[in-house]
Amino acid sequence: MYAIEARGLSKSFRGTVAVDGVDLLVDSGDVVALLGPNGAGKTTTLMMLLGVTDPDEGSVALLGHELPAGRSAALERTNFTASYIGLPYKVRVREILDVFASLYRVDRSRIDEVVELLELGPLLRRFSSELSSGQRTLVGLAKALLNRPSLLVLDEPTSSLDPEVAERVRAILRSAHAQDAFTLLITSHNMADIERLCRRVVFLAAGKVVADGTPAEITSRYGTADLEGTFLSVAAEARDGVHTDPRREHPGAEIP
């Protein structure tokens, strides 16, 4: 079964095409990166996958639940966090986790488990307004792991983090994934995140999927030494209005 089954997703805002016919099929348990330059349509795609924004065209099913009808059922087993989400102000970390544990209807003992996993004990009595950006990221990640998601979606989880905290976040994700075998869809501009975490990479440019494969396949296809180089090539092509279509160049590869 696919954890994510999105077909023909399109979205325009005031005549500007943000996402243009994106197909994204993600197997259960897979770890997939959605990459692309700024404005490529990554966040819009994620918002459509999570049922926050309605697509103009196309369909989405999460964990076997068709959206929008099955949205609530799908979201009970899904979670999401991003660098741009805020937390309730003047609320203690413990209270924030308590609220979200109730929203996801999980047992209070799960709070203690994620607190231990993310080593958040010293922060529990701190107010969200007193946290550094790195600490807020960890609290957001704790919130995202509370319901033991079958599907975890992360948008730029390590942006604005120093390398030490970013590595800690990657280690936590690896550990949680090893334990719960959830499906992970992640966007990042940090190619180290992607090369260390992901088995599959999907590149978006100007709202279209322009490459899809394992990191090794993608770098080989673009003739670059690493994903950083591939990213720069994709960004340059997007800027020049040149897009390769992997379905045309590599029929049958990855995208059904």
Add this chain to the structure above:
Amino acid sequence: MISPVRVFAVFKRHYYALSHSLPGYFDMLFWPVIDLFIWGTLTAFLLRSGVELPIPIGFLLGGVLLWDFIFRSNLGIGTAFLDDTSWTHNILNLLVSPLRPVEYLIGVTLWAMAKVLTGWVVMATLAWLLFAFGVFDFGPAIVLFALALMLFGVVLGLFVMGVILRFGPGADILAWGLAVLLMPMSAVFYPVSILPGWAQVIANSLPTAHVFEAMRAVLAGDALPMDRLAAAFALDAVYLAGALAFCRSMFATLRRRGYVTRYMT
């Protein structure tokens, strides 16, 4: 199916925020007390001056005490929603959770009601202690007055929520201003009959004017005018249905036009 646990989670989220916020307590208690003090002192002054009024003197304090139900219900819902959207950008955490819109609405409405009733008990106690004005002089009708007015406050709060969903943080001012805009037509401190003809038409289409007319009748020692209360509740029901439809439509617009990006830091 509505989950009481998720509804309570919304309530708890706002309770936690208030419990650590001195300005929050200030907002909940200080302004109602100031209102009460000003209008109570004016009432005392009029009484001592021996001014003859065509309606019982208690209408000023009664009006202030009852108006608080509308103003605070509207404000409670509006500011709870602003806290989740414009002020903390927490809304995306809620939108990606299994929380249903109706559960959120019930949660913030219950939270606003809890704040209104807490503030109102303080006001009513002070009115009795400082100005010897007993809210129980209204008799059991006080419960019906409060319910009809709080329902209309909820209507205004939902309308504010819908406007914020559609127009974003720029519409914040409505949370404070909308109820005040309707105050002149609600005939809080004077009878509807004193308004010009066109304004009476508007007043009679508002549940608030019917409640305040009923309040003045009760203070004058007349029987509770049930026709006024029936009109108030019927209008509340119509406006509530309209406000829910408006909110639902604005939420659909937010999803269709991708306005959630307004709340990404």
